[in-house]
Amino acid sequence: MQLQQNISLKPYNTFGIDMPAEYFAEVTDETFLPLITENDLPSEKHVLGGGSNILLTKPVKGLTIHNKIKGIFKINEDEHHVWIKVGSGEIWHEFVMYAIANGWAGVENLALIPGTVGAAPIQNIGAYGVEVKEVIDNISAWHWEAGQFFPYNSNECAFGYRDSIFKHQLKNKVFITSVTFKLNKKPKFNTSYGAIEQELAKMKVTELSIKAIADVVIAIRTSKLPDPKKIGNAGSFFKNPTIAKQQYEHLKDFHPQIPSYPVDNDTVKVPAGWLIEQCGWKGFRAGETGVHDKQALVLVNYGHADGNAVWNLSENIVKTVKDKFGITLEREVQVW
């Protein structure tokens, strides 16, 4: 393991923001982690996976660890399931494709989500009617202060919408080394998300398969979300807000078209993309930063944006949405 100093993180974040890390190291094997603890390397540590959900606004102090722990192993199976242990530095989409090639179902709706396997539980990534928590059996992580590896079963992870214990009590306290998934041998197709049904019809898919679902998900994502290799971005910048049904009914009197998804008897989720578009931001550009023209939930870097310019744009968006709808948007990206 080589410790580098004052390295630009531009190639390591999909927003493409140029900010230095004070110290930087790549970890390819979990046995390096005890060494980092024993040698008392900088106490402030930041783990970087695919860098697809962060906005860098200032130089990163302490040690930034680029996670490159690889490996996909089948560790158990029964008549209905397989248990697959995956190194946290594996690229999420490559794992999804590997699962599909082996006929293991459960992650096909999550195709093409950028980032690594280790970042998936932190964020409880979700798309097209599925959240990753549904297929996570357990997680293994190195605890920096305790100086040992711990298993965390799915219940201990406190998964919520784009949320988990790793964003709260365990924030910056652990390094996730592997995730074990419980996948299905017989698929249970989830086509509940409207856009999937429409795309299946458009692509004239008559026989459902996990591959067919992944193909339509890839087609939908490609049409709406900018490719970070071409335009810097971190996917959805904000979460979809959950509001009281009463507030929703009141808003509907003024905005009859406002979409919603039921959460429970008393609350609904409203698409932040719709709210932002209604405030006139879709396709907005100010210098090097802006709002994607096909999905208003995605802020973009046209090349040389400063992280603070993206942050300021997000502040303005929060303000206008609050003024127009009385709803406070929360950021989904992690701000460093």
Ligand code: EPU
């Ligand atoms: N909408 C607009 N204008 C926009 C964008 C969306 O009116 O500019 C409306 C759409 O017409 C639709 C609704 O908002 O009625 C929902 O849009 P979409 O299906 O694109 O999904 P989303 O709610 O905007 C969420 C996730 C995405 C995920 C998709 C599909 C969040 C914050 N985002 O977006 O996740 O891919 O659903 O399941 O929950 C991510 O987390 O980075 C991400 C991309």
